[in-house]
Amino acid sequence: xxxxxxxxxxxxxxxxxxxxxxxxxxxxxxxxxxxxxxxxxxxxxxxxxxxxxxxxxxxxxxxxxxxxxxxxxxxxxxxxxxxxxxxxxxxxxxxxxxxxxxxxxxxxxxxxxxxxxxxxxxxxxxxxxxxxxxxxxxxxxxxxxxxxxxxxxxxxxxxxxxxxxxxxxxxxxxxxxxxxxxxxxxxxxxxxxxxxxxxxxxxxxxxxxxxxxxxxxxxxxxxxxxxxxxxxxxxxxxxxxxxxxxxxxxxxxxxxxxxxxxxxxxxxxxxxxxxxxxxxxxxxxxxxxxxx
Ligand SMILES: Nc1ncnc2c1ncn2[C@@H]1O[C@H](COP(=O)(O)OP(=O)(O)O)[C@@H](O)[C@H]1O
Ligand SMILES: [Mg+2]
Numbered sequence: 422x423x424x425x426x427x428x429x430x431x432x433x434x435x436x437x438x439x440x441x442x443x444x445x446x447x448x449x450x451x452x453x454x455x456x457x458x459x460x461x462x463x464x465x466x467x468x469x470x471x472x473x474x475x476x477x478x479x480x481x482x483x484x485x486x487x488x489x490x491x492x493x494x495x496x497x498x499x500x501x502x503x504x505x506x507x508x509x510x511x512x513x514x515x516x517x518x519x520x521x522x523x524x525x526x527x528x529x530x531x532x533x534x535x536x537x538x539x540x541x542x543x544x545x546x547x548x549x550x551x552x553x554x555x556x557x558x559x560x561x562x563x564x565x566x567x568x569x570x571x572x573x574x575x576x577x578x579x580x581x582x583x584x585x586x587x588x589x590x591x592x593x594x595x596x597x598x599x600x601x602x603x604x605x606x607x608x609x610x611x612x613x614x615x616x617x618x619x620x621x622x623x624x625x626x627x628x629x630x631x632x633x634x635x636x637x638x639x640x641x642x643x644x645x646x647x648x649x650x651x652x653x654x655x656x657x658x659x660x661x662x663x664x665x666x667x668x669x670x671x672x673x674x675x676x677x678x679x680x681x682x683x684x685x686x687x688x689x690x691x692x693x694x695x696x697x698x699x700x701x702x703x704x705x706x707x708x709x710x711x712x713x
Pocket of ligand 1: 443445446468469471662
């Protein structure tokens with residue numbers, strides 16, 4: 422089984438991700454490099470909107486690999502995550518071959534042709550370099566972690582009727598979690614761990630200017646400063662990097678080149694998403710309510 426071996430060095434990670442619009446901190450780049458070198462899955466934890474999902478997308482784009490995504494949700498099961506038999510097709514085959522008898526049909530319907538591969542199986546089959554993204558794993562039930570351990574442990578899947586399917590090439594695997602529940606120790610042990618928090622001001626300004634090139638340095642700086650102040654207020658929903666970028670786009674659309682009270686009042690809904698948060702922010706910034 423080949424390892425992915427995508428990156429030559431930590432700097433190589435930084436450069437190639439940046440070329441795809443993803444600005445990695447030193448901690449992110451180092452951990453990505455190590456996960457690639459050691460052939461270990463990467464578990465990325467952190468608040469919503471700090472670039473966890475985007476990191477997997479950027480690695481796939483930067484390395485020209487196929488991206489296979491398993492989006493987790495409550496109730497996702499083996500049939501959705503790994504594989505299931507295509508019952509409709511099996512039935513058709515049985516009906517069509519009625520004359521040859523059951524034995525002939527049975528020999529046929531449990532072959533790969535009748536198997537529906539779901540993301541985990543898809544990611545370990547095929548020859549091309551692959552990034553497997555298991556997104557928001559904390560939303561799945563605990564049983565799914567057992568499934569992941571099996572697949573990520575040996576990079577093989579056993580289908581009782583068919584045998585064991587072994588990966589030819591290890592996918593570069595990224596699991597993300599918003600930490601809404603604790604993941605099992607067994608799963609953590611298997612992975613390299615990366616916590617992504619809100620970026621520091623310097624990095625966030627660079628992200629804003631990369632995503633919204635029309636915003637000048639001074640405006641990007643004040644925008645990031647205000648967002649930082651809002652995060653410190655411990656709102657119900659702290660603005661994430663996604664909101665900072667949105668806000669920059671909004672200011673550009675409004676033709677604003679400084680962040681005065683009027684502009685903030687008009688565009689508050691872009692960064693603050695709860696009514697009580699909006700009220701607190703207005704009080705703190707001494708803004709009157711919109712339209713008054
Ligand atoms: N380091 C970064 N470089 C570039 N863009 C980033 C970065 N971090 C966050 N973003 C932006 O934030 C948005 C939200 O990121 P996303 O990966 O969806 O968040 P998460 O999966 O952590 O909830 C992305 O679309 C991207 O534009
Ligand atoms: Mg995400």
